[in-house]
Structure formats: C-alpha cells, structure tokens
Amino acid sequence: MTKVVQITDLHLVPSGRILRGVDPEQRLRSCLRDIERFHQDATALVITGDLVDEAEPDVYDLLHGILADYRLPPVHLTVGNHDDRRAFARVFPGDVVSDTGFANKAVALGNYLGILIDTWEFGTHAGALCADRLSWLTATLAADDRPVVLFMHHVPFNVGLKWLDRLPMKNDVDLARALEPFRSRIRHLFFGHLHRNVSGTWMGYPFTVSASAAVHHGTLDFQSEISRPMIVDPFYTVILLGDDQVVVHANQVIANPVLVDYGPSPPPRHTA
Numbered sequence: 001m002t003k004v005v006q007i008t009d010l011h012l013v014p015s016g017r018i019l020r021g022v023d024p025e026q027r028l029r030s031c032l033r034d035i036e037r038f039h040q041d042a043t044a045l046v047i048t049g050d051l052v053d054e055a056e057p058d059v060y061d062l063l064h065g066i067l068a069d070y071r072l073p074p075v076h077l078t079v080g081n082h083d084d085r086r087a088f089a090r091v092f093p094g095d096v097v098s099d100t101g102f103a104n105k106a107v108a109l110g111n112y113l114g115i116l117i118d119t120w121e122f123g124t125h126a127g128a129l130c131a132d133r134l135s136w137l138t139a140t141l142a143a144d145d146r147p148v149v150l151f152m153h154h155v156p157f158n159v160g161l162k163w164l165d166r167l168p169m170k171n172d173v174d175l176a177r178a179l180e181p182f183r184s185r186i187r188h189l190f191f192g193h194l195h196r197n198v199s200g201t202w203m204g205y206p207f208t209v210s211a212s213a214a215v216h217h218g219t220l221d222f223q224s225e226i227s228r229p230m231i232v233d234p235f236y237t238v239i240l241l242g243d244d245q246v247v248v249h250a251n252q253v254i255a256n257p258v259l260v261d262y263g264p265s266p267p268p269r270h271t272a
Helices: 024-038 057-068 085-091 131-142 172-185
Strands: 002-007 044-048 075-078 105-109 112-117 148-152 186-191 198-202 205-209 235-241 246-252
Touching: 002 024, 024 057, 024 235, 044 112, 044 148, 044 186, 057 085, 075 105, 075 112, 112 131, 131 172, 172 186, 186 235, 186 246
Parallel strands: 002 044, 044 075, 112 148, 148 186, 186 205
Antiparallel strands: 002 235, 105 112, 198 205, 235 246
C-alpha cells in the first residue's frame, strides 16, 4: 500500500513566541521528528492549511526552513483561513497554480491521484470555492482516470459542535455537484480546520478530519457556543492507500510514552 502522511493546522508564529500557552514551532518539530523517524518511506507529506497563525509573511520563511531541517517525504501544502495566499505563494511557488495563484495541486500518490484544493476566502474564517477553483477541480478530475483522494482545509458539513459549525465551507452544494460525475473514483476526503479527529461520511463520501499538529485540541462539547480548546500532545495522520481500501491511522506524538510488554498471550478462557 502507498503511505501518505497528513498534518494540519500548524498555526506557526515567530520563533520563540508562545501562542495561548503552547509553542507551535516546538510542537511541529516534535511531529516532524516522528515522521522523519518512522515515515520516510511515505510517498508524500500533505499539509492542509492554517500553516501560520496571523498570516505574517516572514513566518512562511520560518516554515520553509523548519521543513528543510528534516528528512521528510515530498511535501505538498495548501492554505486555510489563517493564511495569506500571496505570502504563501512567495515562499512556496511550487504549490500554487501559476496563472491563478490558488493553492491547488494534483500529485501522484502511487496508483492514486491526490488533489489539494484551496478553500481560503478573504475576510472570513469560513471557507469557500469560487467558480475558478471548482472549474479547476472538475478539469483535473476529468483529465485522469485514477482513484482519487482529496485534501482541503475547510469541511463542507456540520459535525454537531456548535462552536465549529459556524465556520464550514460556504458552498457545500457546489462542491458536491463538482464531485458527482466522478463519484465512483472518489475514495476519501481529508480535512483540517476543526482541531479534532473526526470521521464519517458526507454525501456518501468517506471523510477524515485530522487534529492539529502544533496547537490546541477542540473539546467534545455539544452544548457550548464558545470554543474551549485544551492542550494535548499533537497529532498527525497516516494514510495507507490500497487497491481496494483506504486505511487511516490517527497518531498522537506523546512526549514520554510508557510502553507495556504484555508478554505471551494465554489461551482464551472459553466456556462451553
């Protein structure tokens, strides 16, 4: 199977700055060290937006330097609502469509086609796909016949958490309409934005939302209208793409894990 690693929601700030009780750079580095140690055999590392926290141009240079410090699989990035598309394109020109500036990209992932879609929309934390991006997506899908996995920042659906459901992708119907002619080839959708690990189906498509690789984790509170994030160890996602299956592992980078050796398993105690 082809291995792909996804990280998301880095919210990087200038080196040494603390963001609401955490150091995003050091937490990102802990993820990258783990990926370097265990997943150099991956075909790709996909980073699905909110690369920086306040869209500061120099922080994209910092991110570029951090990624260069590790032996990683080929890296592919798109943007989220905390990003600035122009500042991103200056540092990562290979991850934008040259004639439009959108952070859209199609990459070979073994026998699969991986598509990164830019959902950034000026002036809002909610995402959107304009006509140009939808047209690019449709053309990219039509030009290939491989099975497809899609990566984007914003989710086009609600997840039952009031404080998150205010900020989904605006035009979910347009995205569903663009995907429908290619339904038989769409194997899985991968998102960020929610700072939680969430999975399910949307319009019949299996999806996975990955938790943040560097900052806070959203609480599972179905009543509150207010975001109450908590500090937990960071996550990344490992995706295995097979001929007839997609397997998704959420992995938490625990600072001081305690390994337990069970030893040989006794025979089962079945009773007649």
